[in-house]
Amino acid sequence: INLLSPDRIRGEITTILSSRNPGIGIALLAELGLWKWIFIEMAENPDKSGWENKISSIERGFLLGLPQNAMWALILLPYRAPNPEELKLISEIIARLKFSGKDARAIRDLCESVSDAARFEKLDAERSIRLADAPNLEIVKKIVSLRYPDSDFETLLARRFPALGAKNYLAGEELQNALSGAEGEIIREIILSLRERELSGKIRSADFARKFIAEKLRKSERKIERKILR
Helix, strand or coil: CCCCHHHHHHHHHHHHHHCCCCCHHHHHHHCCCHHHCCHHHHHHCCCCHHHHHHHHHHHHHHHHHCCCHHHHHHHHCCCCCCCCHHHHHHHHHHHHHHCCCHHHHHHHHHHHHHHHHHHHHHCCCHHHHHCCCCHHHHHHHHHHHHCCCCCHHHHHHHCCCCCCCCCCCHHHHHHHHCCCCCCCHHHHHHHHHHHHHHHHHCCCCCHHHHHHHHHEEEEHHHCCCCHCCC
């Protein structure tokens, strides 16, 4: 196995993941002693209880028709939600196996999103909104349900953002006009607050969005004035 090129190893595993019983194929890698040499940076112990979950999640992922990058995420994700150090190791595996830039980004994004989803209750507003608006959210939900079946991510997500999927009521030139006169960090804070209220269902029209921004700008101006007077 050490004589094979990274492209060949990646290709063979991709073939396994595309087969009718990918979980069996991955289990055989462990039984034959190859798993630890392929995933050197983060070789999980097949004797651990989490291993069976990995195998079954790969089998069920195939039956659900998950895309190839999602199947790779199921292989790389550890038995519990990855911490920052483990996400770094996952990135190292992806780099060593020489994925294309597009696939590498997609797999990393999925693993990072799954990590955030598993810790959703502890996420700050910015990260939770980014996850709620992620284009791959539906795939993330499926991966979380397969890999971490005890997670209550979907319940927490619906509770925090009951209007999940709500559109941005102001965008492009309209948003720029509404924010006219604001600068830097103030713009970022207003956009973040606006999106949080859109996803929460508190703002449901462009007019309400404009009024919200105008009020935020007025408060910001008064705050600056008070600082100057001091």
